[in-house]
Amino acid sequence: MPRSKVYVSSAGFTKIGDQWGKSLLDLAVEAARGALKGTSKVKPQQIFVGNMFSAMGARQEHLGALLASALGLAGVPSVKVESACSSGGSAFNIAYSLVRSGVLDSALVVGVEKMRDLEPEEVSLALAMAESAEYTQFVGASFAALNGLLARYYMEQLDVSREDLSAIPVIDHANAVMAGHAQFRKAITSDVVSRSGMVADPLRLFDCAPVGDGAAAVLLVNDKTASRSKRKMAEVLGGRIVTNEFSFYEREDMLDFNATREAFVGAMAQAGLSPQKLSFAEIHDAFSVVGALALEAMGFSRRGCGSKDAKEGKYSEGSDLPINTFGGLKARGHPVGATGVYQVAEAYLQLTDQAGKNQVEDADFGITHSIGGVDTTSVVHVFGKAS
Amino acid sequence: MAVQYWRIKDRYYRLIGSKCRECGAEFFPPVYRCRRCGSGGIEDKEMPKKGEIMTYTQLHQPLPGFEAQAPFYLAVVKLDNGARVLSQVVDSHEESVRTGARVRATVRRAKVDGDSGQIFYGYKFVVEN
Numbered sequence: 001m002p003r004s005k006v007y008v009s010s011a012g013f014t015k016i017g018d019q020w021g022k023s024l025l026d027l028a029v030e031a032a033r034g035a036l037k038g039t040s041k042v043k044p045q046q047i048f049v050g051n052m053f054s055a056m057g058a059r060q061e062h063l064g065a066l067l068a069s070a071l072g073l074a075g076v077p078s079v080k081v082e083s084a085c086s087s088g089g090s091a092f093n094i095a096y097s098l099v100r101s102g103v104l105d106s107a108l109v110v111g112v113e114k115m116r117d118l119e120p121e122e123v124s125l126a127l128a129m130a131e132s133a134e135y136t137q138f139v140g141a142s143f144a145a146l147n148g149l150l151a152r153y154y155m156e157q158l159d160v161s162r163e164d165l166s167a168i169p170v171i172d173h174a175n176a177v178m179a180g181h182a183q184f185r186k187a188i189t190s191d192v193v194s195r196s197g198m199v200a201d202p203l204r205l206f207d208c209a210p211v212g213d214g215a216a217a218v219l220l221v222n223d224k225t226a227s228r229s230k231r232k233m234a235e236v237l238g239g240r241i242v243t244n245e246f247s248f249y250e251r252e253d254m255l256d257f258n259a260t261r262e263a264f265v266g267a268m269a270q271a272g273l274s275p276q277k278l279s280f281a282e283i284h285d286a287f288s289v290v291g292a293l294a295l296e297a298m299g300f301s302r303r304g305c306g307s308k309d310a311k312e313g314k315y316s317e318g319s320d321l322p323i324n325t326f327g328g329l330k331a332r333g334h335p336v337g338a339t340g341v342y343q344v345a346e347a348y349l350q351l352t353d354q355a356g357k358n359q360v361e362d363a364d365f366g367i368t369h370s371i372g373g374v375d376t377t378s379v380v381h382v383f384g385k386a387s
Numbered sequence: 388m389a390v391q392y393w394r395i396k397d398r399y400y401r402l403i404g405s406k407c408r409e410c411g412a413e414f415f416p417p418v419y420r421c422r423r424c425g426s427g428g429i430e431d432k433e434m435p436k437k438g439e440i441m442t443y444t445q446l447h448q449p450l451p452g453f454e455a456q457a458p459f460y461l462a463v464v465k466l467d468n469g470a471r472v473l474s475q476v477v478d479s480h481e482e483s484v485r486t487g488a489r490v491r492a493t494v495r496r497a498k499v500d501g502d503s504g505q506i507f508y509g510y511k512f513v514v515e516n
Contacts, residue, residue, distance in 0.1 A: 121451045128450055134395060135416040138497060138509060139474055140446070140453040145461050148444030149473075153463075156442070156486055201445040245422065249441075249463040249471050250414075 004222035006099045007233040007386055009042070010035045011345035016183040016214035016333030017116075024058040024114040028067050031215035031338075032110050036071070041228045042221060044108035047071075047078035048095045050088030051337035053126040054080075057114045067110060082337070083241070084130035085286060087111065088216070089340025089370030089379030093239050095220050096381070100236075105225045111341030112215035123211050127336070130373045132247060144208060144287070146248065146374055148200030151289040153254055155202060158304030160292075162202065166193035167310035168291040168323075169206050169330045175317060176327025178357035181342075183212045183333030190311075193288075207288040209334035216341040218348060226386075232352035233386040237365075238270030241379045248374035257297035259378035260369065264298040267367070271382040275299060279363040280350060281315075281323050282343040284371040284378075286334055294369060295323070325350060325358050340379060343368035347383045389500075392507050399509035400494055404470055406432035415470040436492040437515075438466035443476065443484055452498040460484050464512055472510070479514035489515045 012034015014027050022030070028049070036044075049063045060066070064078035081091035088111030095107035115123055127143040128136065136146070154160055170190055176182035193206040226233060244259035245251045251258075268275065281300070285291025292306030300321060301309045309315065315323040326332045326346045329339060349355040350363045360366075363385075370379045397403050404415030408428035412421055415434050420427045443462035453459070460476040462484070476484050477495060490512040497509035 120448070121454070124448060124450050132416065134391065136473060137450060138392075138399070138507075139461065139511075140450055140456065140459065140498065141461050141473060142446060142448065142450050144448065145444055145446045146473075148446070149442045149461065149463055152444060152486070153442035198445075198447050200447065203444075247473070249473055250422065254442075254463075 003100050004102050006096055006236040007221050007226050008218050008236060008344060008348045009221045009226060009231045009233045010039055010219045011217065011348045012037065013181055013216035013342060013345050014214050015181045016212045016335055019116065019213035022213070024054055024060055024112060025066060025070055027114065027213060027215035028110050028112040029070050031112065031217040032067065032071055032108060035108065035217035035219045039219060039231070042106050042219065042225055044073070044076060044106050044219065045104045046095070046098070047073065047076055047108045047110065048091040049078065049080045050091030050109065050111035050341055051080055051113060052082060052084055052087045053129065054114065056122070056126045057118055083377045084372030085336040086340055086370040086372035086377045086379045087337035089343070089368065090241055090377065092218070092340060092344055092381065093241050093379055096236050096239050099220050099222050105222050107220045108217060109220065109341055110215060110217040111338035113335035113337040114213050115211045115335060116213050136247065142200070144200040144203060147287040147289060148203045150248060150254065150374060151203050151207070151287065154289050154293065157255065160304060160307055162194050163190055164307040164311055165207065165288045165292070166190040167307050168285055168288050169193050171310060171316055172285065172324050172328040172330035175325055175358065176331035179326040179332060182327040182331055183210055184331045203287060209286045209329040212333040212335050214333060214335035214338050214342070216338050216345045218341060218344050232354065234348045234351035235384050235386045237273065237382045237384050238267040239381040240266035240270065241377065242266065244376050244378070246376055255293060257293045257375040257378070259375045260294050260297040260371065263378040263380040264367070264369070267380040267382045273365060273382060277365050278321060278367060280325050280360045280366040281321060282325065282346055282366065282368045283323050283328065284369050285324065285329050286371070290371065293375070294371070322360055325355065325360055340368070340370035343370060344381065351383055351385050389503070389505060399497070402434040402436065402472070402492055402510055403431050404434045405429045413468045413470045415466070415472050434470055435467045438464045438490060440476070440484070440486055440488045440490060441465050441471070442486060452501055462512065464490055475511040477511045477513060483514040491515055
């Protein structure tokens with residue numbers, strides 16, 4: 001069966017942070033309207049909502065119909081997709097797969113998370129639900145604690161220093177300064193990271209993505225529908241979701257993010273692209289150590305060198321492969337179920353020359369990478385300029 | 388929470404995990420199929436109570452129900468049969484909680500339910516002198 005070409009034809013998103021005045025639905029509607037603005041000729045044939053913990057964050061489920069109805073699109077099939085922190089990436093992948101295969105001509109993908117209404121310990125519990133209730137939550141291990149265990153193992157086994165680990169958060173903050181939707185638009189030094197408060201030794205506050213509210217949306221269309229849109233578009237060239245052994249400590253090699261590797265290799269093969277062609281990468285760095293291990297798994301850095309390479313400028317603005325061009329999870333922010341869709345929106349801006357002061361020069365191809373759990377679900381998509 | 392806990396209390400009290408009838412690999416938490424050889428022939432098996440710390444952390448921002456214990460140590464413990472357990476490490480000198488330290492399992496109060504006041508017990512590890 002011939003595959004359709006698939007394009008992201010528009011994007012919308014809210015600022016990330018303390019959105020006290022807006023509800024979960026307010027945020028989702030704002031982002032969706034941004035993506036649908038001026039696209040009256042294209043009605044999405046299905047809606048996919050990426051969200052992790054609306055039940056706990058807002059005592060609300062059934063987000064698919066809730067959002068469709070609020071948008072005046074009652075009648076359109078609309079469902080929530082959940083895979084922990086990669087929910088937005090997974091929602092996008094399912095929408096992409098259905099448009100690519102010809103089942104749908106168009107789809108709206110909305111990622112949304114309301115985190116700030118919860119007390120801090122409630123947020124910790126909500127995030128811990130990405131891991132085993134019986135054997136992780138029961139022993140009191142928060143999600144940050146698991147990443148702390150991983151970070152120490154990484155540092156001790158592969159001789160990575162505290163200063164090395166701080167490099168990716170520094171890049172994120174530098175890139176967020178000019179990003180209007182970012183939660184923290186302030187540059188930081190390595191010392192700020194290494195002197196911030198301890199969360200889960202050796203991870204400190206600035207190793208960890210912040211808690212924030214936000215929503216992002218993108219409209220996907222096939223070539224048939226695209227001809228009716230006058231918008232700038234980015235093409236989706238490939239995408240893959242891969243799952244791993246559930247708990248990271250059960251894996252033979254705890255430092256091998258093989259779900260990330262397989263998702264990346266699979267998505268790139270689908271795109272028919274070699275890694276050298278990439279102009280930028282939006283990587284999942286909910287914790288500094290996770291960003292480093294992701295860069296290693298995708299083959300951009302050698303084992304043990306993800307943070308060290310970042311420190312030496314390999315992934316900074318102006319390099320061959322800038323990462324997290326609007327601040328990544330650490331500084332743009334990480335409203336968990338929305339993050340994967342923010343990444344797609346940012347890739348869309350880069351590839352349509354709409355990234356403003358964050359524009360990567362001559363951006364031809366880019367990837368987005370989203371993780372749920374500790375590389376437990378990994379989602380990678382590849383994008384290019386619309387041909 | 389109470390039923391979820393009661394159902395597997397033996398696993399929490401005695402570290403009942405799994406053994407593969409085909410290749411002999413042992414696992415904790417229990418598995419539905421062997422992670423090494425893929426066999427579905429799995430039986431319950433009590434884990435050895437000793438092992439060593441592979442990695443550890445001290446958690447400063449606890450989950451609800453664990454506030455009174457914070458900050459506390461968590462570790463990935465490699466048991467002497469090769470199975471890996473995620474557990475708290477308690478009753479040990481701060482300097483002794485280190486990668487490679489020998490530890491043994493014990494039963495301790497795990498958490499107190501905030502609403503019902505119910506006390507749950509489970510395994511925790513201590514560093515061996």
